[in-house]
Amino acid sequence: MIVTVFGDVHGNLIALEKLFKLEKDNTDLFISHGDIVNYGPWSNECIQFLNDQNNCKVLKGNHEQFYLEGNYGGTNIIAKTFFEKCYENFDVNLLDVLNKYDEKIIIEDYTIKHTINDSYIFADTKLDDLILDSNYIIGHSHQQFQRIVDDKLLINTGSIGQNRSYINQSCYINFDTITKKIVLKSFLHDIDKVINQMKIEKYPSLCTDYYLSKKRI
Numbered sequence: 649m650i651v652t653v654f655g656d657v658h659g660n661l662i663a664l665e666k667l668f669k670l671e672k673d674n675t676d677l678f679i680s681h682g683d684i685v686n687y688g689p690w691s692n693e694c695i696q697f698l699n700d701q702n703n704c705k706v707l708k709g710n711h712e713q714f715y716l717e718g719n720y721g722g723t724n725i726i727a728k729t730f731f732e733k734c735y736e737n738f739d740v741n742l743l744d745v746l747n748k749y750d751e752k753i754i755i756e757d758y759t760i761k762h763t764i765n766d767s768y769i770f771a772d773t774k775l776d777d778l779i780l781d782s783n784y785i786i787g788h789s790h791q792q793f794q795r796i797v798d799d800k801l802l803i804n805t806g807s808i809g810q811n812r813s814y815i816n817q818s819c820y821i822n823f824d825t826i827t828k829k830i831v832l833k834s835f836l837h838d839i840d841k842v843i844n845q846m847k848i849e850k851y852p853s854l855c856t857d858y859y860l861s862k863k864r865i
Contacts, residue, residue, distance in 0.1 A: 650674055651755060653805050654820035655681035655709065655762065655787035659688025659734065660809025663818045663837040664697060667808055670835060674822070675703070679753060681787045682709020682762035685738070685746075687730050687810055687855075689845040692739045699745055708749035709762040709788070716746055729854050737849070754782070756825050758801075763788035769804065771795065785821070792819040792832055803830060815839050815862035836865060
């Protein structure tokens with residue numbers, strides 16, 4: 649079975665639809681590890697899109713939890729400003745969908761979840777105190793990498809909708825459950841369509857400037 653694992657879509661319907669267009673004929677099961685909502689202008693549409701797929705499982709990220717609580721729980725002013733703008737346009741009827749998302753899923757000898765210990769784990773994060781009970785596939789840090797922690801494999805899929813290194817690049821992985829081969833993959837999407845929609849919806853300049861400040865490939 650070929651599993652496509654992705655996450656951190658963050659309201660970027662342009663990138664999400666392109667992912668499914670690229671992988672639909674090659675994938676038996678799609679798994680989102682969370683953070684579908686916030687930042688981009690299409691949180692409602694991204695939730696509905698994934699809910700309409702018959703071969704997709706969706707997990708809960710920290711931003712889904714913020715939406716369920718109706719409050720951004722952090723201190724980052726940019727993230728707070730995004731939340732206030734995006735949440736005012738959120739369809740509260742979709743809360744029931746978010747509430748049904750699981751925290752994790754186990755496929756073969758891999759645990760898939762949004763992150764570990766609520767931490768941002770990067771390619772160079774020191775992990776001396778981290779003890780893994782299985783191989784892990786995570787997201788949250790928006791950085792794609794593959795690492796060995798003791799004898800376990802730790803993979804971060806990167807972000808579909810808000811790559812913090814190159815804002816127009818979407819990252820994800822393919823996992824072959826038979827051969828156990830994992831392939832780190834990426835594609836480019838039209839981020840200008842996202843930014844233009846943000847401008848149409850009158851996002852605060854702090855938000856649009858954040859996207860405009862990011863590098864592109």
